[in-house]
Amino acid sequence: MSLLGPAEVRRLAEELGVRPTKKLGQNFVHDPNTVRKIVSAAQLGDDDVVLEVGPGLGSLTLALLPEAKQVVAVEIDPPLAERLPRTVAEYDPENADKLHVVRMDAMKVTRADLPVQPTAIVANLPYNVAVPVVLHLLDELPTLRTGLVMVQAEVADRMAAGPGSKIYGVPSVKLAWYAQARKAGSIGKNVFWPAPNVDSGLVAFQRHEKPLSTVDKKRLFKIVDAAFAQRRKTLRAALKGAVENVDELLRKAGVDPQSRGEQLSVIDFIRIAEV
Missing domain, CATH: 3.40.50.150 (Vaccinia Virus protein VP39)
Structure with a gap:
């Protein structure tokens, strides 16, 4: 060869x-x-x-x-x-x-x-x-x-x-x-x-040997896209148009509304999508 x-x-x-x-x-x-x-x-x-x-x-x-x-x-x-x-x-x-x-x-x-x-x-x-x-x-x-x-x-x-x-x-x-x-x-x-x-x-x-979550992938990816669409925005501002009741959703997911997308792991995004 x-x-x-x-x-x-x-x-x-x-x-x-x-x-x-x-x-x-x-x-x-x-x-x-x-x-x-x-x-x-x-x-x-x-x-x-x-x-x-x-x-x-x-x-x-x-x-x-x-x-x-x-x-x-x-x-x-x-x-x-x-x-x-x-x-x-x-x-x-x-x-x-x-x-x-x-x-x-x-x-x-x-x-x-x-x-x-x-x-x-x-x-x-x-x-x-x-x-x-x-x-x-x-x-x-x-x-x-x-x-x-x-x-x-x-x-x-x-x-x-x-x-x-x-x-x-x-x-x-x-x-x-x-x-x-x-x-x-x-x-x-x-x-x-x-x-x-x-x-x-x-x-x-x-x-991954097992899927990280059973959450709907399209929903998860929509949230990820929104979080990074304008990197300087906080999650509260970035997700406002993508999901309803942003503050309540982020609070239930255990994520600070003042944080930015670049600070979140895939697991954090999964928690938001699951909520």
Whole structure:
């Protein structure tokens, strides 16, 4: 098995007439050491079925296949989706039968769309849709237990942030509803083609063994969105339009009406939603 380097990535792109687009958030990894780092950080087991979103030309796919039981690659770009099985067959024929390619938008994926149910997500996610994709997949695919995603460094910080931090916000709380998240490393610009304007970061997450609450998720997320819509506002002011009898509700939930959204943990938000 060999991995794709800069020359191979450009050759494949030229063959397909592919020019990375900002619309799809495409930045192809062309450094073998980086994909090895990502796979190592993912801590996969032999029985893991990996979901890869946006495999592109296959750099990360080739590194994942020897380490996983199967890999389901979801690719929205038709030429890339069509070429991926052939690339894997050329570079790693021994593991080619482990690959399943699903040609569709990851934001529309349901359980029924996948040939096998994944246990882990490992992906280099487009910067513009990283958080919505992760939240959608955790919601839609209950078999997903773990994840390791590469995203814009600033987004990685937000996803893994805790209460009280200036960067703690909606992505932090919503991801915490599903899983425990942490930063798992940093990635520079030069490992991509084309090189993005920002550095990237790795975020690892582990789904909670049991749901944190049976509260309605839509109600909870509505409260979270309202609490952070204007960060400087107190909860009393921020939630005024979202819920009735704000002061009484917050008092019953044991939350200070003068506090702000960035001070509350996901458990605090759950208590408000439950009341």
